[in-house]
Amino acid sequence: MPRPVLEKRRFPRVAMDAEGLLVYREELYRARLENISLAGALVSLEGFEPAMSPGERCSLALYRDGNNTSLRFSTRLVHLGYGMACVRFVHLDQDTKLRLRSLIAHQLPRERYLPPRRSHVG
Numbered sequence: 001m002p003r004p005v006l007e008k009r010r011f012p013r014v015a016m017d018a019e020g021l022l023v024y025r026e027e028l029y030r031a032r033l034e035n036i037s038l039a040g041a042l043v044s045l046e047g048f049e050p051a052m053s054p055g056e057r058c059s060l061a062l063y064r065d066g067n068n069t070s071l072r073f074s075t076r077l078v079h080l081g082y083g084m085a086c087v088r089f090v091h092l093d094q095d096t097k098l099r100l101r102s103l104i105a106h107q108l109p110r111e112r113y114l115p116p117r118r119s120h121v122g
Contacts (some may be wrong), residue, residue, distance in 0.1 A: 009041060012104075013036065013037045013042075014037070014104055015034070015035050016034075016036050016107055017032070017033060018032055018033040018063060018064045018070065019032060019033075019062070020032065020043060020060055020061055020063060021060070021061045021063075022058055022085060022087075023058060024056070024058040027047075028115060029045050029049060030045070030046040031043040031044065031045050031046065032046070033058070034084070036103075037099075037101075038090060038100060038101065039089060039103065040075070040086065040087050040088040041044045041062075041075075041084050043060065043074075043097055044073050044083055045083050045084065045086050049083065050080070050086075052077050052083040054078060054079060056076065057075070057076055058075050060072070060073045060075050061073075070099075070103070071096060071100060071115065072101070073089050073096070074089070074091050074092075075087035075088060075089055076088050076090055
């Protein structure tokens, strides 16, 4: 019998569509955001994949509205393959953390943020 896959993530991922750039060793790679969490992101890469190994540093810039940069992250590569890159965020400043939390909160279902209903016994 197959063993269940246990989710090891501390933060929920949310699907999100945004254009972006993955920057590695001064080379730019066009990317599209697939999903994001408070800890990292998964992007699909257009064209060639960078010759990177897990643990290497890169950066990710995401563009949501026109050409204005929404967020810029310092990252480390977790996984690369099949046209996808999974990165972990490192050294987020307070402003970036707040903007990321807000962005994710707007993508999560509204009921997730509503307080639990209390029954009133009269």
